[in-house]
Amino acid sequence: MTSWVPDIALLRRPAYLSLADQFSRAIQEGKLQNGTRLPTHRKLADELQLSVQTVSRAYEELIRRGLVTGEVGRGSFVQTRPREPDPPYLPERLGELIDLSILKPVCEQLHVEKMRQAFAWLAETLPASSALSFRPNTVFPRHRNVAVEWLSRCGLAVSPLHVNLTNGATSAMTVALMSVAPPGSTVATEAISHHTLVPLSSYLGIHLQGLPIDDDGMIPDALDEACRKGVIRAVFLQPSVINPTATLMSAERRGALAEVARRHDMAIIENDILGPLVEGRPPPVAALAPERTLYVTSFTKITVPGLRIGYLVAPDRYAAAVANRHLVSNWMATPSIAEIATRWVSDGTALELVNWQRRALAARQRIAADALGGLAYRSHPQSLHAWLPLPEGHQEDAFVSQARLRGVAIAPGASFRTADSGWRPAVRISLGSTTEEELKTGLGIVASLALGDPEALLLAI
Known part of the structure; x- marks a missing residue:
């Protein structure tokens, strides 16, 4: 068990993300070593005067980030060794989340x-x-x-x-x-x-x-x-x-x-x-x-x-x-x-569907142009997605996390990176994976985050 504990005075809303962020920094700075057993959910909740649900959500977020592994009956442990990479998309759509993470063509009945x-x-x-x-x-x-x-x-x-x-x-x-x-x-x-x-x-x-x-x-x-x-x-x-x-x-x-x-x-x-x-x-x-x-x-x-x-x-x-x-x-x-x-x-069915897809993407591209018009994004008339380099000051992980908190899943640009030099944080946004109305809503949320104060996003997590 570790002697390091989070500082309750540094917690910001939402508390579970702020708590997970403190753990992340401690792991990155070596204060929590690989294999360290973390306090139980209830013990940490009592120490920090938080609800057990808040601590549980924080641990779940750490597992999602690949920093912690949970073992039934044994507890939660720090995991800093290399692991299998996460896909840039959600493995499945969760609840009411607008999923703009997975690259799909436009499809209807x-x-x-x-x-x-x-x-x-x-x-x-x-x-x-x-x-x-x-x-x-x-x-x-x-x-x-x-x-x-x-x-x-x-x-x-x-x-x-x-x-x-x-x-x-x-x-x-x-x-x-x-x-x-x-x-x-x-x-x-x-x-x-x-x-x-x-x-x-x-x-x-x-x-x-x-x-x-x-x-x-x-x-x-x-x-x-x-x-x-x-x-x-x-x-x-x-x-x-x-x-x-x-x-x-x-x-x-x-x-x-x-x-x-x-x-x-x-x-x-x-x-x-x-x-x-x-x-x-x-x-x-x-x-x-x-x-x-x-x-x-x-x-x-x-x-x-x-x-x-x-x-x-x-x-x-x-x-x-x-x-x-x-x-x-x-x-x-x-x-x-x-x-x-x-x-x-x-x-001729294949060509018919290709021509249909081209027309459908034209409509999706118009929606993207309206929603992202104030941003320097990249796309193409027949592209299934848009590539959005993040404005100065934005951190990719924080941006993706905040988008998801607001109900939109997008793919982090780092998932596509093969070289470190010249890298600029970015996200990939699928234009075909949902309905037009959901796309408008999702792109609006992404645009508001990109045009907003990057420091506010960091404070939010």
């Missing part, structure tokens, strides 16, 4: 009906091979041919032999990394990148090197310098709006990065899950360097979240590695979902 109709069709027409076969080459030849049609809408001309069906983009990303970067190697990416890339690289034993970016994405000279200083096996790029800052990389920048990759003979992994949703975009990097680019696209963010299917295009030099690693990590994509995706591409 139309999308539910489309899926119901698709499953009704599937019940009548499911091929025997999709139900009975364990062999991807038996199940997917027709699907690969149709995938080529969709990939042409993404700006790629490829052979069906280079297409792999996966259970969405995360599966494709995992297979791509495993195929080009063995354990112990280094992969470069933007300083602000995909939120799963950091933990995924760690699990695969890959070193991730975040490189400087500007308003056009990764800086080619920074990639070239990194390659000259050490061996970079691959570069992971998100050039078309899906990146956290909603940047649409120019054709010139894509070409320059492709040239650096070619000069140093490294692989490129291109995450392009918005595909044809983004109008007027330059050709994919994969079209500029097809001999070394593993290209990822999928349907979950542009049609219906439940259509968890993706395409991973691999050049000849990586085709065998991709096939083998996909077999051992996933075996093959889910045939029934692949059947629906193939039908939707063939009969």
